[in-house]
Amino acid sequence: MTAIEPPPEVAAAKSPGVTYQDLLDADTHPVPDVLRLESPRYFGSDDVPIERYTSREWHRKEVDHLWKKVWQFACREEHIPEVGDYIKYDIAELSYLVVRTDDGIKAYPNACLHRGRQLKEYDGHCSELRCAFHGFAWKLNGELQDIPAAWDFPHVDQRPDDFTLPECSVGTWAGFVFINPDPDAAPLEEHLGDTMEQFEIWDLENRYVEGHVSRVIEANWKIAQEAFCEAYHVNATHPQILTYLGDTNSQVDVFENCSRVITPGGTPSPLLGDDTGLSEQEMLRSMLDVRVDQEAPFEVPDGTTARAVAAAASRERWRPIVGDRVDQMSDSEMMDSIDYTVFPNFHPWGAFNRIVYRFRPNGDDHRSAIMECFFLSPFTGERPPPAEEIKLGVDDIWASAPVLGMLAKVFEQDVFNMAKVQKGLETTSKPGATFSNYQESKIRWLHTLLGEWIERGEAAAAASGQPVEVSRGTK
Incomplete structure (x- = not known):
């Protein structure tokens, strides 16, 4: 995978407000080394061809050169x-x-x-x-x-x-x-690469599947996946969380076959400006989704922050299950969205976020996808049996799966856009989709690798005398 040197104006571009590393400096607990890693990559500013979302031919290339060959x-x-x-x-x-x-x-x-x-x-x-x-x-x-x-x-x-x-x-x-599917594939460990080392402290093995919900989405699998690869959409799609989520101050790190976006919680969006007049207590109420006529379950003492108070409350919520281990967890591990992606479609989250996403084509339909959310939770004693999958159709709402809790409302806002993105890309006369240089660099990374996989696959097919363009299954 090849990244390039960014031009000076790109390298100097920065969201206003505190950086993620600034927030780690103010953490009330020791911060693990894995969160101190910084690995920005620049993949150029070119558009991504919309055929990757709309073309039947491109879908067939993905089947033959990606899904038949990738872990x-x-x-x-x-x-x-x-x-x-x-x-x-x-x-x-x-x-x-x-x-x-x-x-x-x-x-x-x-x-x-x-x-x-x-x-x-x-x-x-x-x-x-x-x-x-x-x-x-x-x-x-x-x-x-x-x-x-x-x-x-x-x-x-x-x-x-x-x-x-x-x-x-x-x-x-x-x-x-x-x-x-390739019996001659390189070992899984080679594909996972940095992921294995970075997740050592979070022990995903000793978890159980507390929830598993899937839903059919009327959009290409990449459209569905990309909605969870950046926080830039929060201001327009999830405005109710701007008061306590540092969306444009997310840190984006790209390694080789994995990347991550870390979005800090308990800090307001820089898009709200400097004069919000938002108190730490008001930020906490927004975080807890407390109605105006309700009392908050706890207060933010003078001299501390909503981020620190909410992190402490999260530690107490997990203490009965994982014991005093929570005292070694940083505020960031309690509060932040630490969203990893392992190419091409596997999304485990770090710390105790519990979330694991998977996105797949819905059968042989390149305009339809299956989005899945697993809740991977710690447990005590004997491992509980995995939850049965709750399968939702196109017209079912996420709230049909109570296990999702408040996340169902956020998912509903995300899904509201997806089919409309697909229809827009089918209609537009613009030949490519435009992505930002930094905030959406995880999406650029995905497309860079995807392009390399397809190119290698076509080259190998040509070298073996197979047809490069696959017509099987076309309409």
């Missing part, structure tokens, strides 16, 4: 705790089975090697992988186990390798299970 989050290990447990993972029109076997976790294309029917339609538990069409069956380890009327298939015995279920690459990290 992607499929499930948590606790989703398949026992031998025989499996989940069906779908991406675009592709479908895979992720199975717990005696030899660990394996993944296979979800297709019978006889006539191609999907082997499984739902998540579940089984002792074998048997096709419901004609009854061909495989052991959990992929070995062919049974052919009804085997006397009529002597040619199958002559091709045993062709009738063993082909395996995808599988890797695990912090309780997450990743698959890569």
Whole structure:
């Protein structure tokens, strides 16, 4: 991935107000080194072609050169705790089975090697992988186990390798299970890179899935994802949180296959100006969503800040679950949105934010996506079972999933824009989408990597004599 040296006017551009590092300097607790890292990257100021959102041809390139070749989050290990447990993972029109076997976790294309029917339609538990069409069956380890009327298939015995279920690459990290349809893929650890080291202090492995909500979005998966890759939209989309969220003072860091946006809480937006007259107590009331006719649950003492008081309250909320460990957590870890993205579509949040996002194409429709939010929570004692997925359709509201709490209102505001962005891009005569140099540099990073993946894939296809433009599935 190649970043370039920014011109002087770009390098000098800076949002007014305190920086994120200034806020860390005022923290009431020691700040972990991982939050002191700064890694801005400049990817140029060129527009991104709108065909990446609207073109059927580009979608097909993503399927063939990205989704068939990249590491992607499929499930948590606790989703398949026992031998025989499996989940069906779908991406675009592709479908895979992720199975717990005696030899660990394996993944296979979800297709019978006889006539191609999907082997499984739902998540579940089984002792074998048997096709419901004609009854061909495989052991959990992929070995062919049974052919009804085997006397009529002597040619199958002559091709045993062709009738063993082909395996995808599988890797695990912090309780997450990743698959890569490419059996020759480089190790998962190489793909995760900086992510593994930076998340060591937050121990995502010892969490459980407290909530899992998905919703169909009428927009390309990148449009849905990009709404959660910057805080620049807050002033217009979420104006109710400007009084306590430092949106344009977010810190954006780009590494290699991961990036992050850290948006500070308990500090007002610089877009409100210097003369807001907002007191620390008023900021706290806004943060807690206290109505004007209600008393706040606690006060901000003189000489302290709403950020410090809210962080202290958050520590007490988590103390019964994680104990005195909370006393080692900084205000930032209690208050801030620490939103990482691992290319291409996996979004784990740092500290105790609990949030993990995933964005996928909705089947073979390049104008539709599935947005998912997992709540990954600490626990005491035995790990609770993972929550069942709550599946919402296009017309369902996020509040239909009570587990989301106040986040449902914020999501509703985000989704309000997405379909309209898709329609606007389909209509505009402008050939590209314009992004800022810094605040939206995470989106530029995503498109830089995406372009490199597609370019490499096309080059490899051309070198092997395959057609560069893929017409399969076009309309």
